[in-house]
Amino acid sequence: MAKITYIEHNGTEHVVDVPNGMTVMEGARDNGIPGIDADCGGACACSTCHVYVDPAWTDRLPAKDDMEIDMLDFAWNPGETSRLTCQLRVTDALDGLVVRMPEKQI
Amino acid sequence: MQNIVVVGAGQAGASLVARLRAKGFTGSVTLVGEEAEAPYQRPPLSKGYLLGEMPLERLLLRAASFYEEQKITLKTGTRVSSIDREGKRVLLADGTALPYDALALTTGSRPRMLAPVIGGDLEGLYPVRGLTDVDAMAKEFREGARALIVGGGYIGLEAAAVASKLGLKVTLLEAAPRILQRVAAPETSDWFRALHRAHGVDLREGMGLAKLLGRDGRVCGAELADGSTIEADFAIIGIGIHPDVTLADAAGIALDNGIAVDMHGRTSDPAIYAAGDCASFPYRGHRIRLESVQNAIDQAEAVADTMLGAEEPYVPKPWFWSDQYDVKLQIAGLNTGYDRVVVRPGSREGTQSVWYYHGETLLAVDAMNEPRAYMQGKRWIEAGISPAPEGVADATKELKSLV
Ligand SMILES: Cc1cc2nc3c(=O)[nH]c(=O)nc-3n(C[C@H](O)[C@H](O)[C@H](O)COP(=O)(O)OP(=O)(O)OC[C@H]3O[C@@H](n4cnc5c(N)ncnc54)[C@H](O)[C@@H]3O)c2cc1C
Ligand code: FES
Numbered sequence: 001m002a003k004i005t006y007i008e009h010n011g012t013e014h015v016v017d018v019p020n021g022m023t024v025m026e027g028a029r030d031n032g033i034p035g036i037d038a039d040c041g042g043a044c045a046c047s048t049c050h051v052y053v054d055p056a057w058t059d060r061l062p063a064k065d066d067m068e069i070d071m072l073d074f075a076w077n078p079g080e081t082s083r084l085t086c087q088l089r090v091t092d093a094l095d096g097l098v099v100r101m102p103e104k105q106i
Numbered sequence: 107m108q109n110i111v112v113v114g115a116g117q118a119g120a121s122l123v124a125r126l127r128a129k130g131f132t133g134s135v136t137l138v139g140e141e142a143e144a145p146y147q148r149p150p151l152s153k154g155y156l157l158g159e160m161p162l163e164r165l166l167l168r169a170a171s172f173y174e175e176q177k178i179t180l181k182t183g184t185r186v187s188s189i190d191r192e193g194k195r196v197l198l199a200d201g202t203a204l205p206y207d208a209l210a211l212t213t214g215s216r217p218r219m220l221a222p223v224i225g226g227d228l229e230g231l232y233p234v235r236g237l238t239d240v241d242a243m244a245k246e247f248r249e250g251a252r253a254l255i256v257g258g259g260y261i262g263l264e265a266a267a268v269a270s271k272l273g274l275k276v277t278l279l280e281a282a283p284r285i286l287q288r289v290a291a292p293e294t295s296d297w298f299r300a301l302h303r304a305h306g307v308d309l310r311e312g313m314g315l316a317k318l319l320g321r322d323g324r325v326c327g328a329e330l331a332d333g334s335t336i337e338a339d340f341a342i343i344g345i346g347i348h349p350d351v352t353l354a355d356a357a358g359i360a361l362d363n364g365i366a367v368d369m370h371g372r373t374s375d376p377a378i379y380a381a382g383d384c385a386s387f388p389y390r391g392h393r394i395r396l397e398s399v400q401n402a403i404d405q406a407e408a409v410a411d412t413m414l415g416a417e418e419p420y421v422p423k424p425w426f427w428s429d430q431y432d433v434k435l436q437i438a439g440l441n442t443g444y445d446r447v448v449v450r451p452g453s454r455e456g457t458q459s460v461w462y463y464h465g466e467t468l469l470a471v472d473a474m475n476e477p478r479a480y481m482q483g484k485r486w487i488e489a490g491i492s493p494a495p496e497g498v499a500d501a502t503k504e505l506k507s508l509v
Binding site: 022026030034040046066 | 149167175400425427434475482
């Protein structure tokens with residue numbers, strides 16, 4: 001289980017507990033947190049689950065695979081700290097993670 | 107408008123009701139669905155869920171609490187039996203009536219089955235459309251079991267991949283000269299044929315099914331078009347779907363390869379809309395019907411917007427994907443009408459993209475483990491930009507440098 005803070009683009013914060021084994025995307029979906037569309041449901045095919053990870057966390061997360069790197073390149077306004085939340089699986093090590101939503105997904 | 111009713115609680119229905127609330131609609135919203143579960147994603151049914159890697163909770167499109175929080179009345183396990191257009195109400199199978207000011211039909215599609223004369227009524231046959239189909243099939247997925255897959259479209263091929271991964275002996279029959287004939291170029295078919303053969307699937311193209319063979323009422327094999335026979339412990343039927351127009355048809359709503367809607371998702375009855383697999387709509391001078399998550403979401407959202415007064419037409423930006431073994435196929439655009447195909451070798455081992463053109467105009471891209479080609483192609487197609495085919499074919503040139 002990890003406590004994750006999702007911050008909408010307008011600043012609204014949602015702090016929720018997400019069980020291990022789920023993805024960070026599913027944590028938002030299952031708690032009705034807006035701003036992550038996840039149209040493909042986590043298949044790494046839509047890039048509409050993009051967030052900016054808090055800089056303190058970028059090196060603490062599992063590395064991106066080639067698929068995620070390439071998809072992110074084409075996400076809306078990607079940056080150094082960008083991740084696809086459907087590719088981030090929750091473990092205890094993610095406790096305290098903070099992610100910020102982009103202004104839009106596409 | 108006070109009262110919106112949506113019939114069919116699948117991908118399109120769920121997107122429609124969520125959009126109504128996201129856009130600030132405060133009237134009553136009711137979503138009625140025949141299946142027992144809250145709206146769920148179908149794509150994993152032939153992928154991760156079938157493989158046993160994804161529990162039911164993860165399939166749900168929204169948490170069950172979402173509907174309550176959003177004041178959406180979700181009636182699962184409830185079939186709508188008819189529409190009373192004069193009285194503006196739908197009748198439920200239990201006899202109750204739901205009045206509407208606006209009604210949306212998001213009834214999806216039904217799998218085609220085989221005719222009883224060729225064994226379509228035997229036990230041990232499974233379509234792959236809903237959770238009940240896949241849950242019923244699970245007991246057949248024992249290592250060493252002999253699976254017969256009828257149909258080499260995406261669903262048949264995905265099922266073949268899962269079955270072979272789980273150690274079943276898989277035979278796949280495709281009556282057309284090649285797998286994926288209806289949806290892809292020969293280059294893409296060739297790629298997937300090689301992939302499945304490398305995984306030991308006995309893939310037979312140009313080979314129709316004469317009939318299924320049964321023993322004690324249960325399938326035990328098949329006789330093929332050439333007179334040969336094969337043995338099987340069960341069969342998966344993946345021979346396509348037809349749009350579910352039952353309600354619309356009985357209510358006298360205009361049909362044309364599905365429920366015919368205009369660019370705004372309106373049917374021939376001004377109070378009734380349709381979206382998703384069940385709806386056909388005008389696109390570039392023809393009428394098309396798409397069977398994809400992209401279309402279900404975007405067309406349903408367009409219908410919600412129309413109901414609330416927007417005038418923007420729905421113009422699809424098609425995309426699709428398929429997972430087979432460790433290959434992710436991503437498709438951007440629609441290849442209908444292509445007259446030229448360019449193959450671009452991939453940037454890594456075991457990757458490739460296939461680019462469809464009509465003359466000099468880029469129509470679509472099939473990308474196999476090649477997300478860069480998919481995303482770049484998608485951008486170009488959506489922007490109406492066509493890179494020169496010769497440039498695309500040259501893998502030493504960066505895609506971004508071509509335009
Ligand atoms: C196994 C499988 C794999 C797929 N893989 C992909 C993929 O990888 N990528 C992709 O883009 N697409 C994929 N698709 C297609 C995609 O899932 C569909 O296009 C999408 O679900 C269509 O959404 P829909 O809402 O129109 O229909 P559905 O999701 O089928 O929902 C329609 C619902 O309406 C209900 N209904 C019908 N009539 C009534 C009635 N009279 N009363 C009450 N309820 C009724 C049905 O029970 C059903 O629940 C796949 C489909 C399947 C089956
Ligand atoms: S949900 Fe589609 S890429 Fe993450």
